[in-house]
Amino acid sequence: MHRRTQARIDLDAVRANFRLAARLAPRSQNIAVIKGNAYGHGMLAVADALDDLAPAYAVAILEEAVELREHGVSKPLLVLEGVHSGPALAEAIAQDLTLMLHSHDQLHLLLEAKRGTLPALWLKVDTGMHRLGLVPDALEPALDALRAADGLRVPPVVCTHLASADAPENRETQAQLEVFDAVTRNLGLPLSIANSAAILAWPESYADWNRPGYMLFGDSPLTEAVATASELRPAMHFEAELVAVREVAAGETVGYGGRWRAERPSTIGTVAAGYADGYPRHAPDGTPTRVGGEIAPLAGIVSMDMITVDLTDVPHAKPGDLVTLWGEGLPIATVAEHVGSTGYELLTRVSQRVPREYAATREIGLD
């Protein structure tokens, strides 16, 4: 590898973050959500790293689950979107996957399939997010229909998804919890509610299964700081090489369209990462990067393969230095705030072109 743009992935941090989720909710099991290539960290490597900790994994789509099976993962795999066609159902059954059932169409698909061959199921109830899920009144009839068709091999998990758990003050979460409790209280079935935000901020949402995703990668999705999140350790350190340094006179502009204009004689560094690497194209001037422990703000529009940063206040920076785009010393939440995005989006958009370099904490000098 010649270009030094890379995402260093600290798998010890992922393990520590999983353990934190487990410690916060000791009576719940945690199904590790590793969809979207484990939020950009590499699904197979993360699955391997959590192998002795996580009893099950959740992914978004069938293809992700099949990739895990082909990698040799034999533990339960939940497909959060479920399946939407007969051939997809057949593949899910062949791969022994657990499917989310969130709609009537999916119920009919299952009921039409041959008896006795149905996959393990989670049933999702729409308690207010209005994205996926059976309306609360449809849950019991769906369970009855599945039982009548001999379709429940193992007791299904009944779950819901919270729309606003990231905002601890938002009353909608309480309302969703109440709807869910009312519809599930007498079912005697295992239940699941909490995503990362709820694990960190809503203990009343803990159930048989919690579903941590984002927090495993070391950032809190919450809109305000909470003590429970203080132990999270970032797992991705996205960095690139400083490949050129130049002086520009006051009044000169930098980059496409001349968006950034020097207000003083300035030093401009060119960094080898751009939007083709997943650095956000819409990052405004001033978005922080970190060079040798100092902040170097973005100066000029993001190019496909490069960004330009203002090194005027980082006089020791020189070509060959590594620049942190987020990670150690530069929380992804800070970058996301500047960009008007979320850490979820930034992490999952780090492109395939960026090699993921896996290391334990000690090896990369972060402990």
Ligand SMILES: Cc1ncc(COP(=O)(O)O)c(C=O)c1O
């Ligand atoms: C149904 C479901 N559960 C859990 C998660 C994990 O959420 P988070 O990454 O916020 O922990 C997701 C992710 O969007 C999801 O769709």
